[in-house]
Amino acid sequence: MKKAFPYIITAIIVIFAMWLIFLPSKVAGIPKDAILFVGEGCPHCKIVEDFISANGVDKKVQFSTKEVWHDQDNALLMTKIWKQCGLSTQDGMGVPLYWDGTQCFNGQEEIINYFKTKI
Numbered sequence: 097m098k099k100a101f102p103y104i105i106t107a108i109i110v111i112f113a114m115w116l117i118f119l120p121s122k123v124a125g126i127p128k129d130a131i132l133f134v135g136e137g138c139p140h141c142k143i144v145e146d147f148i149s150a151n152g153v154d155k156k157v158q159f160s161t162k163e164v165w166h167d168q169d170n171a172l173l174m175t176k177i178w179k180q181c182g183l184s185t186q187d188g189m190g191v192p193l194y195w196d197g198t199q200c201f202n203g204q205e206e207i208i209n210y211f212k213t214k215i
Contacts, residue, residue, distance in 0.1 A: 126176055130159035132207070133174045133193040136166055140204040141192045153211045164191060 132148075134141035145161075148154050162170040178189050181200035194201040194210060201210045 126173075126180055128197040130157070130197050131173075131177070131195045132159055132161045133164050133170065133177075133191050133195070134161060135191040136163055138165075138191050140190075143204045144192045144194075144207050147208050147211065151211070151215055153215055157211065157214045159194070159196075 132144070134145065162173065164171040164174050174191075174193060175189065177195045177200065178185070178193065181195075183189070183200060183202060190202070192202075192204060192207055194207045196210070201207045
């Protein structure tokens with residue numbers, strides 16, 4: 097039994113390390129809930145918001161809306177999600193950005209086209 101003890105401890109450490117590496121996104125600070133990131137006064141965001149209102153998208157698709165230009169916490173969350181999606185930061189990050197819990201849709205056309213598939 098004494099000879100097996102180091103192997104058991106090693107196995108436990110390896111399993112714990114693998115668990116930490118493959119933690120669900122929620123634990124890593126990225127929610128699995130859908131989010132629409134917008135900026136106050138953003139004309140492209142307004143087009144998406146008008147589409148949502150005109151087509152009752154918010155009654156058929158559950159998501160929250162987070163403003164990022166005046167809310168640092170929301171901006172930081174958007175940055176994490178942007179990076180999670182592998183989007184380029186070379187030209188900066190922009191809104192609107194929609195996170196469905198697993199992937200990103202960037203820009204008014206992508207977001208509206210996504211919503212059209214859901215209504």
